[in-house]
Amino acid sequence: MTEYKNEDLILLNTKISPGESKTLNFSIAKLYTSTKIEIPVIVERAAVPGPTVLITAGIHGDEINGVEVVRQFIAKKMNRPKRGTIICIPILNIFGFLNAQREFPDGKDLNRKFPGTKHGSLASRVAYHFTKEIVPYADYCLDFHTGGASRFNAAQIRVQPNDTKLLELAKVFNPPFIVFSDLLKKSYRATCHDLNIPSLLFEGGKSLESDKQIAKHGVHGILRVLKHLDMLQDSFEVPTTETKSVLIEKSKWLRAQKSGLLHVKVPCHKHVVKGEFLATITDPYGTMRFKVLSPNDGYIINVNQSPIIYQGDAIFHISTENTTITETEQEDF
Template identity: 55%
Template sequence: MSKKEVLHILGEKVGLGESAKVSFNVAKLHTQNTIDVPVIIERSKKPGPTVLITAGIHGDEVNGVEIVRQIIAKGINKPKKGTIICIPVINVFGFIHMDREFPDGRDLNRVFPGIKGGSLASRVAFKLVTEILPHADLVLDFHTGGAGRFNSAQIRVIKEEKSLNELAQIFGAPFVLYTKNIKKSFRSTCHKLGIPILLYEGGKSFHIDHHITNTGVNGAKRVLHHLGMLGSKFKVSEPKKSCVNILQSKWIRASYSGMFKSSVSINSEVKKGDVLGHITDPYGSFNHFVKAPNNGYIFNVNESPIIYQGDAIFHITTKTES
C-alpha cells in the first residue's frame, strides 16, 4: 500500500477497508493505573474524506457522548468512502468523576492547542491537535449546555465561513448560532489550522434528552450523506422545521433571587411582554413575572429551581434570518 492508503495514527497503521480501535494514552492515575481513551476508526476500501467525530471535551456533557455512542452503535461510522474517526469521550477524567474540568482544575476547551510539557489538560490538547487532528478534513464536535441551562439543538459557526454555513444548513438543527471563536478553544484551533468544524450544542449537563440525541445523530447522517460517505442502508430525513439563523441574541438575567420556574418551552417563539417564567420565595409572599424584552425565540432555558440575582435564565434571539 502507498502512504496515502495507510493511516498512521497514534503509532498504529490502518489500511483502506480496515477497522481499528487504537488507544489515545492520556496519562496515569495517581494509583499508576493507565487511562486510555478509545479512538474508533472505520475506513472504507474506497478513498475519500476523513471526518473526525468528537464529544466529551467537558466531562459533564454526557448527551454529546450519547450521540457519538449511537453513531458507533448503529454503524453510521462505517463509511461508504473515506474514513471516520470517533472519539466519544475526550475528557475521560471528568467523565469518570462527573466533573466538567480536568483534575488539574483546567477547562480543556480553554487550553488548545496545548503544550507538550504543560498541565495535564494542556498535554491532552497537544496530543489531540498534533496526533489526531491533522488527519481530519472535517470535525463534528458535540457539546451540551452547562450549569443546569438547557440549550436548544444548535450549530455554532462563524458567519463569514461560507462552506461551514452550507454544512450547518445541511446538518438541519433548529438553530444556527453565529458566534466568534473563543480564544484557546478546540474550534478556534481547528479554524487556525484550516480544518472546518461544526460545533453542536444541545441539552444540559448530566442529562440525556431523546430529542437532542436524535437531532445530533440525524444531523451527522445528513452531513455524511452530503459528503457521499453515509452507508446505503441508512435513510436521511428532512428536518421537521426550517433552520433559524441567529444573528444576534442576549441573555435575560434574574432581577431577584428565589425559586424559579419557566413557563415557556425551549424553541418557543415569543412576543415582547409575554410571561416567560416566575421567580418566587419559599413563603408565598413574592411572585415576580419574567417577561420577554423583545420578540424572538427562546433557545436556552435555565432549569435550576433555585436562582440568584443576576443568573442567566433565558437566552433570546434579538435578530434572526431564515
Template identity: 65%
Template sequence: MGMIDENNVLTLLNKKIYPGEKAKVNFNTAKLYTTTTVEVPIIIERAIEPGPTVLITAGIHGDELNGIEIVRQLISRGINKPEKGTIICIPVVNVFGFLSMTREFPDGRDLNRVFPGAKKGPLASKFAYVFTEEILPVADYCLDFHTGGSSRFNAAQIRVEKGDEKMLELAKIFNAPFTVYSKTISKTYRKACSKLEKPILLFEGGKSQDSNKEIAKYGVEGTQRILAHLGMLKKEFTVPKTTQESILIEHSLWMRAKYSGLLHIKIPIGKKVEKGEYIATITDPYGSFRHKVTASNTGYIINVNQSPIVYQGDAIFHISKDA
C-alpha cells in the first residue's frame, strides 16, 4: 500500500520518493490480450517542507480530453511543483481508452463504475482495485477532471454531495462558474474516495473528444486557487481572481426533444434563460417542419446537447430550477 512514513518518505508502487524529489512512476497492472503492457505514467512532485498530498486525475474516461489538457497544463507550467507537501498527477488514468478514443476499458467496462474493484476481477476491475489499494491511500485531497459524455457539453462546474459543507467550501474556493449538488453514484471513483474519507472535487466541463480552451482555463485556475488555499502554490504564481462567485445549483432537470430532427441551438452554454424563452429549433431535413424549443422554466443552462441530430426523447438541455 502507498504511504508516507514518519520521515516524510513517500512510497508509491514500491518506489521511494524523498522530500524535494520528483519522479515518474509507471502504473502497469493490466495488459492487453497481446500481452503488451500499457503503462500509465504518474508524475510526482515533492517539496522539502511537509504538507498535504493532492492527487490530481483525468481521463478515467479515455475520450474526455478537456480534463487531460487541464492536468497537462498544470505539469507543463510547473503549477504541480508544490511549495510544501506533494502533488501527484495522473493525466490519463484510462490510457487504454485514450489510445482508442473510447470511454471504456478494452473489456467494455466503464472504469468509473467498478470501484473499488476486485483483486481477481476483470481488467477494469483489477485496475481499479490496485489504484484504490496502492495510490489513493496517500492522498489527502483529490481533484478529478471530467467532461460531458458523447455530444453533451457541460458548462464548467464542480459537483459536490448536498450536505457536505467541507466540500462545498472547497468548491467555493475552486470557484468554477457553477457548483452543482450531485448524488455520488455507486462504484465510482468519487464513491471510493468518499468511503476512504478522502475529500474530492469532481470537475465537469466541455464534452468528449473535444478540447476547449475556456474549459481548460477554468480547470487550471480553479486548481491554482485550491493549491493556494492549502499553502501549496509556488510564490511565482499569482492566485487567479474572479469577478463572480460560483453559482450554486441545488435542483435541475433535463429538457427532452419532443420531435426527432436536426437540432439548432440558439443560446450560449451557461446562460440564464426565462421560462418560455426561445432556445433551440428542431427541423426536418426537407424544409417542411420547424419546431421552436422554449425553456421549460427560468434557470441556468448547465449542459447542452451539441449533436446536430436528435431523436424524440433525447436529452437536449440540462437546466437549473427552484425546488
C-alpha cells in the first residue's frame, strides 16, 4: 500500500500546506490586446495525507459537458477531500473556450500536442508547461470530454486494452459504457501513460451543448472513484446503481453511403440488431430516400446529429464482435 507524506505541496511556485485551499493562476500567454489569460487551478488539500487526484476538462474549448461536470463537482464542495489532495482545472483550453472553438487560436488541437515543447506553437507551449508543472504531482487523472462537432457520445470511459488496473478503476467509475481505445500519439492520455499515472478519459454528449444526464454520469463517477480511494467526505452519498458498465472491446464507425439530409431513427445508447433500421438519408428535392441499416448486432455509442452530411461522414459508432478496429475507425473526433 502506498504511503503518503504529510508535507507542503509546491505547485506553480506556490506553497500549499495540508488542510489549505488555494486557487492558483496558470498563465502562459496574453490575448492580442495584452489582456492576461489566466487558467484557474483550484486546489483543495486535506489535513490527512493521501493521493492527489487531478480533474480536468475543457482541453477542447467547445466541450461544455466536461466543464459542467467539474463545475458541479466544485460548486457542491465535493472537491474537499477527506484525505489527500484534489486539483481541479475546469477549463484547460481557455483560449478555445472564449471563442467557442475546439482548437487554440493557432488552429492546433491541444490533445494532439502533448507533452508539448517549450518554444513551439501556443497549444504546444500550454501542453508543455501543464505536463511539467502540474501533471507530475498527480497520482490519478480524470479527464472529461465531449463528442466533437455534431456527434453525440453516450457516456463512456475509454481505456487502453490489456490494462487490467485501469479497467478496474473504470469499473469503479461505472459509466454506462467502457470502451477499449488505443492510446493516440501526443494525447494527454498517452502522456499520463508514459508518466505511469492512471488516467480515465470520460466522453459524453456533444460540443456546445450542456446535457444534464451526461453531467450526472460524470459527477457520480468522480464520487465513486473518490470513495474507492477513501477520499470522499462522509457527508456525501455514493450513487449506487444496479446496472454495470457494458464493456465494448471492439467498435467501428458506420459511414454515410450518400450525401444529403440525415434523419436518425434510433437513440444513442441503444442496442440494435443486424439489419435494424437506423436512419434515412434524403436529398432536398424529394427524389432520393436511402435507408441506413445496422451492419451487425451492437450498441450505438455515438450518433451524428448533424441534419446534413456528406458521403463518407461518420454517422454511427457501433460496437461489434467480429470487426477489427482500424486506425481510421478508432480516431477521436
